[in-house]
Amino acid sequence: MKLFYKHLFTSIRRRWGQPLILVLTLLLSVLVTAMAFGLSASLKNETALRQSAAYGKADLTVSIGAGSTTRFLLSEDATALLGEECRIAGLYELPLLLGEQTVLGGAADLNAYGAVFPLRFIAYGEITEASLGEVALITHRLAKEQGLSVGDPLSVTVLGRRATYTVAGITDVSFAGSYDVLLDITAVTRAIAAGSPFLSAIGDDFRPAGTLYVDLPEGLAPEEAASRLSASPLFADKSIVTVGSHVATFSAIGTVDRIVTVIILLTAVLGAAVTFCCFSILSSQRSEENAVFMAAGARRLWLDLSQYAEILLYFAVGAPLGLLLARPALSLLVGLAGFVYSPAVLTAGGILSALLIQLGVALLSVTAFLLLRRRRGGGGRHRRLLPLALAAALPLLAVLALCLPPSARFPLGIVSFLFLFLFIFTLTPPLFRTVLRWVTLLLERRGKRRGRPVAPSLYYALKNTEAVALLQNSARLVAVLLSILILTAYLLVSTFGFLGTLRGLFCGEYTVSGGTARCYERIASCESVDRVNRIYLSSVTLGEGRPCHALAADAPEALAEELNVPLLPRGDEVVISGELSRELSLREGDTVALRVGDRTLTLTVAAIARLGTPMLVFDCAHHGIPYNMLLVAGKEGASPAVLRQELAAATSAELAGVLPTEELFALRTEMVEIYVAAAVALLMAATVFSVVGLGDNLWESYRSRREEMALYAASGMAARTVRRMKAAEVAVTLLFALLVALLATVIGAALMQFALSVMHDVLLNFLRY
Amino acid sequence: MITAENIVKSYHGEQVLKGVSLTVEDGEFVSIMGESGSGKSTLLSILGGFLTPDGGRVLWDGTPLSSLTEARLFALRSTRLGFVFQFFRLVPTLRVRDNMLLPATLGGRVGADTEDYLSELVDRLQLGHLLGKYPTELSGGQCQRVAIVRALVYRPETVILDEPTGALDSGMEGRVMALLRHVNEKEGTTVIQVTHSQAVAAYGRRLIRLSDGEICG
Ligand SMILES: Nc1ncnc2c1ncn2[C@@H]1O[C@H](COP(=O)(O)OP(=O)(O)O)[C@@H](O)[C@H]1O
Ligand SMILES: [Mg+2]
Numbered sequence: 001m002k003l004f005y006k007h008l009f010t011s012i013r014r015r016w017g018q019p020l021i022l023v024l025t026l027l028l029s030v031l032v033t034a035m036a037f038g039l040s041a042s043l044k045n046e047t048a049l050r051q052s053a054a055y056g057k058a059d060l061t062v063s064i065g066a067g068s069t070t071r072f073l074l075s076e077d078a079t080a081l082l083g084e085e086c087r088i089a090g091l092y093e094l095p096l097l098l099g100e101q102t103v104l105g106g107a108a109d110l111n112a113y114g115a116v117f118p119l120r121f122i123a124y125g126e127i128t129e130a131s132l133g134e135v136a137l138i139t140h141r142l143a144k145e146q147g148l149s150v151g152d153p154l155s156v157t158v159l160g161r162r163a164t165y166t167v168a169g170i171t172d173v174s175f176a177g178s179y180d181v182l183l184d185i186t187a188v189t190r191a192i193a194a195g196s197p198f199l200s201a202i203g204d205d206f207r208p209a210g211t212l213y214v215d216l217p218e219g220l221a222p223e224e225a226a227s228r229l230s231a232s233p234l235f236a237d238k239s240i241v242t243v244g245s246h247v248a249t250f251s252a253i254g255t256v257d258r259i260v261t262v263i264i265l266l267t268a269v270l271g272a273a274v275t276f277c278c279f280s281i282l283s284s285q286r287s288e289e290n291a292v293f294m295a296a297g298a299r300r301l302w303l304d305l306s307q308y309a310e311i312l313l314y315f316a317v318g319a320p321l322g323l324l325l326a327r328p329a330l331s332l333l334v335g336l337a338g339f340v341y342s343p344a345v346l347t348a349g350g351i352l353s354a355l356l357i358q359l360g361v362a363l364l365s366v367t368a369f370l371l372l373r374r375r376r377g378g379g380g381r382h383r384r385l386l387p388l389a390l391a392a393a394l395p396l397l398a399v400l401a402l403c404l405p406p407s408a409r410f411p412l413g414i415v416s417f418l419f420l421f422l423f424i425f426t427l428t429p430p431l432f433r434t435v436l437r438w439v440t441l442l443l444e445r446r447g448k449r450r451g452r453p454v455a456p457s458l459y460y461a462l463k464n465t466e467a468v469a470l471l472q473n474s475a476r477l478v479a480v481l482l483s484i485l486i487l488t489a490y491l492l493v494s495t496f497g498f499l500g501t502l503r504g505l506f507c508g509e510y511t512v513s514g515g516t517a518r519c520y521e522r523i524a525s526c527e528s529v530d531r532v533n534r535i536y537l538s539s540v541t542l543g544e545g546r547p548c549h550a551l552a553a554d555a556p557e558a559l560a561e562e563l564n565v566p567l568l569p570r571g572d573e574v575v576i577s578g579e580l581s582r583e584l585s586l587r588e589g590d591t592v593a594l595r596v597g598d599r600t601l602t603l604t605v606a607a608i609a610r611l612g613t614p615m616l617v618f619d620c621a622h623h624g625i626p627y628n629m630l631l632v633a634g635k636e637g638a639s640p641a642v643l644r645q646e647l648a649a650a651t652s653a654e655l656a657g658v659l660p661t662e663e664l665f666a667l668r669t670e671m672v673e674i675y676v677a678a679a680v681a682l683l684m685a686a687t688v689f690s691v692v693g694l695g696d697n698l699w700e701s702y703r704s705r706r707e708e709m710a711l712y713a714a715s716g717m718a719a720r721t722v723r724r725m726k727a728a729e730v731a732v733t734l735l736f737a738l739l740v741a742l743l744a745t746v747i748g749a750a751l752m753q754f755a756l757s758v759m760h761d762v763l764l765n766f767l768r769y
Numbered sequence: 770m771i772t773a774e775n776i777v778k779s780y781h782g783e784q785v786l787k788g789v790s791l792t793v794e795d796g797e798f799v800s801i802m803g804e805s806g807s808g809k810s811t812l813l814s815i816l817g818g819f820l821t822p823d824g825g826r827v828l829w830d831g832t833p834l835s836s837l838t839e840a841r842l843f844a845l846r847s848t849r850l851g852f853v854f855q856f857f858r859l860v861p862t863l864r865v866r867d868n869m870l871l872p873a874t875l876g877g878r879v880g881a882d883t884e885d886y887l888s889e890l891v892d893r894l895q896l897g898h899l900l901g902k903y904p905t906e907l908s909g910g911q912c913q914r915v916a917i918v919r920a921l922v923y924r925p926e927t928v929i930l931d932e933p934t935g936a937l938d939s940g941m942e943g944r945v946m947a948l949l950r951h952v953n954e955k956e957g958t959t960v961i962q963v964t965h966s967q968a969v970a971a972y973g974r975r976l977i978r979l980s981d982g983e984i985c986g
Binding site: 194447448463464466467468604706708712713714715717718719721 | 819839840843844845846847848852854858859860861871874876903919931985
């Protein structure tokens with residue numbers, strides 16, 4: 001027994017190729033899994049911190065919408081209703097032109113802002129009451145990008161007028177969670193005053209805001225405060241939302257965990273496949289030694305146990321290295337993903353889970369290997385039964401998927417995917433052999449007619465491939481890898497297609513946020529403007545807590561054709577997407593509850609549309625919910641520069657931000673692209689290792705058969721033909737793997753529907769407005 | 770006619786063949802005997818062109834093997850020469866039937882005629898039930914018979930066999946030797962075999978003794 005383990009060590013030292021790949025595979029599996037857990041923890045942390053950055057200490061937000069009769073909010077009005085104890089920061093969104101670049105900026109009463117939002121300066125200069133109107137606070141990000149430091153001048157175009165401010169402070173995070181520049185509101189009122197006799201008469205005490213962030217004192221519940229505000233005619237037409245419900249819609253989509261599950265699943269599948277194949281090679285390398293040991297009285301059990309000992313040994317080497325790398329790798333990823341608030345978080349629980357999961361996968365793949373190997377020795381009946389049983393399981397899962405409630409679909413989808421990969425893995429070799437036999441028979445029959453086989457290199461390559469387990473191993477490894485890659489590519493294409501659909505939501509060259517009714521009229525009367533529409537876009541909750549996004553428009557032409565909305569809902573009607581209809585089992589004519597902010601509406605499903613996203617369209621105006629965005633389309637042939645100028649002029653005295661739609665979209669989807677890139681990077685790393693494993697498999701299929709190749713030569717096969725035969729073996733193997741992968745993709749694409757809806761939720765979550 | 774002229778071969782400085790000369794006429798049946806390690810296998814490999822001698826040369830019908838291009842040499846092996854290695858050397862990835870037809874196929878000789886001859890040989894050596902198996906599933910004696918069929922099936926002019934009955938029981942030994950004699954007499958095939966057994970050597974019509982790398986008698 002001891003002798004046997006000594007032998008094991010010697011054999012590892014002598015043939016270290018497979019052991020090395022196994023160690024690396026385990027290292028990578030542990031690394032990726034730990035990173036997936038770490039990413040999930042960091043993302044949750046980041047989200048929480050981001051929310052606190054976006055809302056500060058505020059319990060309530062009040063904002064104007066397109067239904068508002070006034071153009072701004074005054075914090076004094078709210079203070080009068082809610083009492084002196086509450087602190088209110090009024091913020092006014094200002095797109096700023098910095099040269100050619102649009103930067104999102106905000107203006108606030110800096111003193112009031114500081115009372116509600118934490119301000120953490122990296123560097124700051126002196127700010128006096130007198131200089132307030134001339135200073136700008138900027139984020140570290142912008143400072144780095146523009147090469148600005150404290151005391152430098154910052155020249156921007158504000159509301160169509162050029163102005164220069166002095167950088168007085170650089171903070172580590174953005175203002176109100178989204179703005180890169182913060183100006184004092186007096187700077188803005190002065191700029192506006194230059195063009196408005198009304199405002200210039202009021203003077204510096206006038207501090208307008210687009211949104212009020214209200215920090216309520218203890219004892220005043222947000223709901224109570226909200227109802228007190230909406231009872232007043234000053235706020236009746238404003239949008240009042242408790243921060244609690246903001247946060248709920250933001251984080252209710254707990255999809256991060258699902259992404260983590262998918263990443264772990266993929267690494268587990270790849271890891272298991274590589275482990276299995278390495279063990280096949282090892283066992284074929286050692287078959288003679290093992291036979292000698294068996295002959296010398298070693299028991300089968302010992303040999304099997306030694307395999308477990310071996311994988312544990314590799315794990316003991318690979319896993320700690322993987323964990324060691326996990327931290328720096330996660331930091332890098334978090335940095336790339338643009339996390340601002342949260343550092344890389346690697347919890348003990350995450351580390352432990354990663355270790356246990358991958359150890360389990362490793363042990364399972366060794367067990368599978370041992371079981372299959374034993375079966376190969378025994379009767380062939382089980383070998384045929386296993387794939388059949390798996391094949392039967394797939395439709396069963398599909399039926400289950402239809403019957404089970406939506407909440408159970410995700411785990412079921414995961415199980416189906418596991419089955420699919422297991423299916424590919426076990427079925428590929430026998431299927432491959434069968435196909436090879438048919439093809440050779442076909443070639444033989446053709447050869448008989450002609451008097452000799454078509455091409456000996458191909459003919460014998462087919463025969464060899466049918467018998468060489470290593471080549472069949474390669475085929476299944478490639479099939480699994482390719483199907484993962486193709487499915488991922490499919491996912492990515494659909495993601496970008498989905499982003500395209502989202503782009504379709506903004507049917508116009510310019511978007512104007514927070515425009516009032518008067519702003520709408522002024523834009524409509526612009527020379528170069530062809531059409532201006534009011535839309536409403538927001539996170540809502542449908543039925544029993546299904547978070548989704550709601551769209552409303554004042555006219556059908558505001559909805560792009562790509563959206564396929566059959567009719568614009570009126571009154572209590574709602575048009576829902578196919579996804580939502582399936583998930584909530586809603587049909588035309590059903591009634592459903594819709595929560596918008598703090599209100600609950602009861603709507604009737606008027607149509608089910610192929611919106612391409614889990615979304616709904618309703619009539620917000622009918623329910624007194626104001627539109628929150630204007631979409632502007634220019635006249636054909638109108639110069640973009642002129643259009644932009646006209647818009648700037650039209651909105652200069654309004655509290656409205658004009659932004660080219662492309663820029664808005666680029667700003668909002670940046671995060672999505674970073675995440676996609678990170679996911680692709682992880683997958684690529686896994687792919688590289690599988691490719692190494694594969695290359696090794698193929699190389700070993702040569703190395704171990706050098707003598708056989710010599711035999712072909714001895715039987716009169718020309719050296720060139722032998723070389724061609726070797727190439728043909730690899731080509732045939734890869735070709736078959738590709739075919740299997742394509743077949744698997746067809747099945748996988750059907751299973752993928754669940755993953756896509758998950759993905760869409762995630763993407764919508766990133767696309768906040 | 771195969772002629773070996775003064776063949777010298779050494780491994781790692783140790784001379785295994787020390788100037789061997791011999792001529793085998795067409796249609797002869799020659800047995801070579803000698804102690805283990807006396808260089809019999811080495812000699813056969815050199816005659817078949819699988820090894821190049823350090824000195825001397827081998828002529829097939831007056832053409833030196835060393836003057837043949839690789840392609841011609843390969844063609845020779847799959848058409849004119851049948852070779853049975855001492856340790857059979859079957860291709861493990863090919864089924865028995867494919868192994869038997871390998872040189873014939875490579876030589877482009879597979880036709881109805883070959884198929885008939887194959888079934889005749891298979892019947893004579895009682896291999897019919899093994900055609901669909903892989904070599905690893907066969908016993909040593911079975912492998913040896915497969916290798917013999919492989920060397921004969923394309924009716925080469927010459928067969929060279931290295932201990933063709935080493936792994937066979939006496940009954941099967943008789944069948945194999947009867948087959949070789951039949952091939953030699955009816956088809957006019959030249960047979961050169963190495964053996965340890967007097968009885969087997971007696972099937973041949975000429976006996977060559979090899980001792981310590983030299984021919985003696
Ligand atoms: N490839 C080789 N490398 C080194 N020595 C060899 C090789 N082949 C044969 N020999 C040596 O040459 C001698 C003759 O071997 P061989 O021709 O096989 O003898 P026989 O067939 O008569 O038993 C032996 O001593 C053997 O050890
Ligand atoms: Mg010998």
